[in-house]
Amino acid sequence: MTDPFSAPFGSLFGDQMTIANLADGTYAYSGAAQPFENFSMHPGTHVLHYGSACFEGLKAHRQSDGTLAIFRLDDHVERMRQSIGRLRMAVPEADLIRTMIVDAVEANASFTPDAPGSLYIRPTMIGTTPNIGAAAVPSDVGMLYVICSPVGDYFAGGVRPLTIYVETSIPRTTPQFGMVKSGANYVMALGPTLDAKAEHGADQVLFATGNDITETGASNFFLVDDDRLITRQLDESFLHGVTRNSVIELGAAMGYEVEERALSVAELSEWASHGEVFLSGTAAVVAPVGTIVIGDEPVSVGDGQPGKNTLKIREALTSVLVGDSPDDHGWRTAVKG
Ligand SMILES: Cc1ncc(COP(=O)(O)O)c(C=O)c1O
Known part of the structure; x- marks a missing residue:
């Protein structure tokens, strides 16, 4: 094989x-x-x-x-x-x-x-x-x-700091279809994603229509530091990630104060100077972000390398995935094979 x-x-x-x-x-x-x-x-x-x-x-x-x-x-x-x-x-x-x-x-x-x-x-x-x-x-x-x-890995190169481009004008999809996992949503996001890759070397686009940060083309979005774990509150405009929910549950159990609320580009830019940023998804697992491109400006997240809180949360999630941690939430379904 x-x-x-x-x-x-x-x-x-x-x-x-x-x-x-x-x-x-x-x-x-x-x-x-x-x-x-x-x-x-x-x-x-x-x-x-x-x-x-x-x-x-x-x-x-x-x-x-x-x-x-x-x-x-x-x-x-x-x-x-x-x-x-x-x-x-x-x-x-x-x-x-x-x-x-x-x-x-x-x-x-x-x-x-x-x-x-x-x-x-x-x-x-x-x-x-x-x-x-x-x-x-x-x-x-x-x-x-x-x-x-x-x-294997969704992002070629394994766990490496990703570059994301912040898109404030073109939406990923329509507000009423954001939470539907339909192919049409992905093809709509393809143009902006290819453009951001060609123009800014971006791995993904972070959609922030009207300055409202929601998700990337294939994952949900988090800010974290030593104390807080922050992500956009749920509504119909974006996909309700199962990994997003797992990260929130695990993060709360690890002692992070979880905030589900609106996030602006200005807050993200300021956060990058001292905090960490990561993506979550079934394919992406927990993927550290090293650079955020805002307008034409690349902004480094911390020192541009995966942060310790991001890696700690990734480790907590992967150990539940592979059965190294107890299944406190009943998340694993054993199958034959
Ligand atoms: C647009 C989008 N948002 C978020 C996610 C994360 O969802 P989940 O954690 O359920 O995989 C995905 C991946 O499936 C996605 O395609």
Whole structure:
């Protein structure tokens, strides 16, 4: 098998998948994984024209004792149901998505790399009505499926200080769709992200429309110092990261005073002179930020290197992921493999 640490994140796949077809409001699942295969589609399929698609991203981790566990399975299932509902497609029972994820992971278990690698799990929903006139009609037929990808680091180069560009005018998505994990959101953020990479060497864009810092194109956003852990309060405008919630819970238990509130670019700029900044996400885990580009100005976060609080929180999270810490919150689901 190709080493997941030398392949781009998400470019390798397990050889099994689970599929349930939606018709007449009902999902039909065979009850078992099947060989990973290509789809054949009508060229007028709804998802290809009107974007009726959403997905989830979660991970199964090889535990220190050799077993396998999925992290925060039920939270990802709930978010998937919420996304499907926002696309106005029939919302599957939580149990169905849960079973399809467990079956897919167990069937692909042998592809799981050892930590810090993991098996990235991608439940996906697409609307498949063959009708190019259905722009204002939800897809009443569809396909729910789960595929798995052995992964190493999301950011090439492992844990290194990232550069983020602060975007204050172009929004990532629309306010009502921010909390939906739909492909359309990502393609909308692509242009600003590529531009920030080309012009400022940025790894990610931090969206701060109207001076309101929310999230980056693929992760949530935190400030931390020796005492405080700060992140934007939840509303519908951005993704409610499961890792964000895990970091808050772990941080509070570690003694940080947690603040969920509005964050301005001026505060971020001032914070960089004495505090730390990091990103959180299933793919990113906890990723230190070393430089913030505001306007054309690169601002160093502290000495530009990963800070001690960031690394402490990252360590607390990874030890829960791989079973080195007790599962106080019931976040790990043991699976066969
Ligand atoms: C836009 C965006 N925000 C935040 C996150 C972090 O969410 P989570 O921690 O649930 O992976 C992600 C990654 O999934 C994302 O794509």
